[in-house]
Amino acid sequence: MRKLLLLPILILTITMGLMAQTLVSTDPQGKNVVLEEFTGIHCQYCPDGHRIAQGIADANPGRVVLINIHQGSYAVPSGSEPDYRTPFGDALAAQTGLTGYPSGTVNRHVFPGLGMTTNGTAMGRSNWGTASNQILAQTSPVNVGIETSYEPSTRLLTVNVELYYTANSSLSTNNINVALLQDSVLGPQTNGGAGNNYVHMHMxxxxxxxxxxxxxxNxxxxxxxxxxxTYTIPAAYNSIPCIVEHCQVAAYVTESHQEVLSGDVVxxxxxxNRYIGKVNTTSDFKLGHNGITSDFSCQATGSLVSGSLYKFSLEPINPVSGWNKSFTIDGTQYTDTAIVALNQNEAKDFSVSIIPGSTAAVGTYRLSMASVTYPAAPPKILDLTVISGIxxxxVNGSGGPETTQYQGVYLDGLTQAGCTTSSAMSATMMVKAFNNDAMTEVNNIYFNVAWTFPAFKDDEATALKSLMDAGHNVLVAGQDVGWDVMSGASGSNGDAITQDLYTNYLSARWIDDGSSANNQITAVVSDTIFGTAGNSTVTDVYAGNMYPDQIDTISPAVPIxxxxxxxxxxxxxxxxxNGYKSVYFGVGFEMLSTVTVRNKIIQLVYEWFNGDHTGIEFDKAVAAIMxxxxxxxxxxYTILPLNNIRKDMTMLFVDMQGRKISTMAVHPGDTQLKVNTNGWTPGNYSYILMDGNTLISAKQLAVIH
Structure with a gap:
């Protein structure tokens, strides 16, 4: 069969020097990610790997190829379980240096400090996002085009692959790889939560x-x-049906057996994935206002023959009540779709208009340009965003999908605090907004790192520092932030820019990586802002990865x-x-299991940021009263000095676990309280002056016997 294929392939390669490309662009394109995940049905952490990989693909539509390779001891079936292994998996795994499952390679590239082994391409799932971001930022030397056809009567699959080199490859010989993948394979999966009906994807x-x-x-x-x-697809592999309607074809180019240059999947x-042209704009993010039009100047260029028809569509990604949108081409305004003829390689100017309503929101609208002649070709996409009234x-950190997964924790807390002008966006979008001067009316930023890497990209840290310099307030929360920025350990990502944010802006000093022993947070009751927040258990939401950072303060910061x-x-x-306020938690709020406490913390952050607590001057005033x-x-015994007591209040005594020990009445004119500490267990306690349910002042005392 292989010999039969060589002759037509050879003829095509020789004659292409006389022909033009039909599938790919001749302009340099960005590299696409090819993530090969090594997995197995008995691997308890593999469902988390599947979720992380899918999150990377969802965050970068059209730029990520996922290939799930069932291989290794965890993939060995037991009894009547299905066998998802292939003849290719072991050899692929052998060149990666993997030491555990799930593991994954991103473009079979060696990422120093991220691999499971030195010079190995295999990485743990927490590093896939970081590696993918690095690949997506690079330009590929080769563009890869794919078209498929299938004859159901014979099950014959035909795959046409077209390559155009926009730059020299570093090796004189490359390899085209074509893989058949299948979605929606129902079967067992440890920790999949679906019994024998776990939905295996990209297999x-x-x-x-x-x-x-x-x-x-060449x-x-x-x-x-x-x-x-050409390939005749069997009805089944290892007695597992191959449903072609659920299959995809991935094509990618490698240098030798390693280093995937780029690829795609159809x-x-x-x-x-036929290239049909491009759409672009000079600015894709604007600050808007109620009832005022935000106009985006755009340009479309078709790559198909002159006179080809294209369908333009404008749809909201996240519909906002009361907002309106339209686009204008050749003097005609459209609200939804238009069919427009374009000449080959001729740029056509057009505009998109977004009119915010009274609802505060971040509204993103997707302009797509699709070929009428080649409906299977992927459309060209332009996302345009307006922020109004927020x-x-x-802000969800860009290090992994976990941030978006847990953004609701912060939004729910803001809702409980009474905030009606909140929204969420990615850190990548925040940088765009900052670069387009669209963040000027955002007062407070809640930067959600969760457990992702890097905690901050350099452009994100630079934007945050500039915003804080301009008086914007910032909360940062997530585990391993300090480790990632400050430890210098293998796999961490800190540099001068992010370390400056950590030490000089957050005023934090990293002490330790933390462990599952850090399984409860307790409020410093002497703190005038957060002293009444209470305690919460810190829970493991990352499948055995629990690293709540232990931190310390750099003056003038205070522990809370x-x-x-x-x-x-x-x-x-x-x-x-320096005109801003910041709060930093060494643990993500998604890990705080007591919902009322985490909502209370977010409420207190919101109130402090917005001046409901007056910060430094308030601290000084209450410090003088006790x-x-x-x-x-x-x-x-011990004596508590008091000053300027003008009303009846209560002194509350609690231990360091927040348990009430006793209370004493405080009356107008009192200058001291004598406290009988006989019978108290030796240790540290807090004494808290309360006006009803309001904390006025708090300090710590010690008892010895």
Whole structure:
């Protein structure tokens, strides 16, 4: 069969020098991610890997190829379980250096500090997002085109692959790899939560071009290569039906057996990634206002023959009540769709108009340009965003999909705080907004890192610092933020830019990576802002990965939460300086299991940020009303100095776990309280002056016997 394919392939390669490309662009394009995930039905953490990989693909539509390779001991079936392994998996895994499952390679590239082994391409799932972001930022030397056709009566699959080299490959020989993948395979999966009906996606069924692909000798700039592959798809692999309607074909180019340059994936039946042109704009993010039109200047260029028809559509990604949109081409205004003829390679100017209504929101609208002649070809997409009326913004870190997964924790807290002008966006979008001067009316930012890497990209840290310099307030929360920025450990991402944010803006000092022992946060009851927030259990929501950072303050920051009430283990801090306020938690709010407490914390952050608590001056005023006890430590008694008491209040005594020990009445004119500490267990306690349910002042005392 292989010999039969060689002759037509050879003829096509030779004659293409006389022909033009039909599928790909000759302009340099960005690299696409090819994420090969090594997985198995008995791997308990693999469903988390599947979720993370899918999140990367969802965040980068049209730019990510996912290939799930069932391989290794966790993939070995037991009894009547299905066998999803292939003849190719072991050899693929053998060159990665993997040491556990799930593992994944991103474009089979070695990412220093991220691999499971030195010079290995395999990485743990927490590093896939970081590696993918690096690949997506690079330009590919080769553009990859794919078209498929399928004859159901014979189950014959035909795959046309077209390559155009916009730059020289670093090797004289490359390889075209064509993989058959299948979605929606129902079967068992440990920790999948669906019994024997877990939905397996992107499953590798067969490598049409063999273990290491089909060699390509023309790899210099300007080379155009086409290959046609045919493959009769069997009815089943290892007795597991192959439903072609659920299949895709991935094609990717490698240098030797490693280093995937780029690739793409299309449907097995009538799939195509044919290049049809491009749409662009000078600015894709604007600050809007109620009833005022925000206009975007855009340009469309078609790559098909002159006179080809294109369908333009404008739809909201997140519909906002009362907002309106339209676009204008050749003097005609459209609200939804238009059919427009374009000449080949001629740029046509048009405009998109977004009119915000009274609802505060971040509204994103998608302008798409699709080919009428080639409906299977992927449309060209332009996302345009307007922010209007938003004062409090949840920003999801770009290190992984977990941030978006848990954004609701912060939005729910803001809703409970009474905020009606909040929204959420990605950190990438925040940078766009900042670069387009669209953040000026956002007062407060809630930066949700969750457990992702890097905690901050350099452009995100730069934007945050500039916003804080301009008086915007910032909350940062997430586990391993300090480790990632400050530790310098293998796999961490800190540099001068992010470390400056951490130490000089958040006023934080990283102490330790933390562990599952840091499983409770307790409010520092002496803090005038957060002292009444209470305690919450810190839970493991990351499948055995629990690293609540232990941190310390850099003056003038003050601690506001401790782990298990231990002053030597600080969990969160706040600082007010240089015209801004910031709060930093070494643990993500999604890990705080007591919903009322985490909502209370967000409410207090919101109120402090918005001036409902007056910060430094308030701290100074309340500090004068109650002094430090003496003797300290006390033995049988201690005395609490008081000043300027003008109404009846209550002194509350609690231990370091927040449990009430006793109370004493405080009356107008009192200058001191003598406290009998006989019978108190030796240790540290807090004494808290309360006016009803309002904390007025709090300090700590010690008792010895």
């Amino acid at each position: 590798l069924r067969y490598l049409v071009t063999g273990q290491w692909g089909d060699p390509v000798a 790899t210099t700039q300007g080379s155009l290569v086409t290959r046609t592959y 449907n097995a039946i009538g799939g195509s 004062t409090d913004l949840v 939460f401790l782990y298990k009430g231990l002053n030597t283990k600080r969990a969160a801090l706040r600082v007010e300086k 002094g430090q006890n003496y003797p300290n430590p006390g033995n049988t």
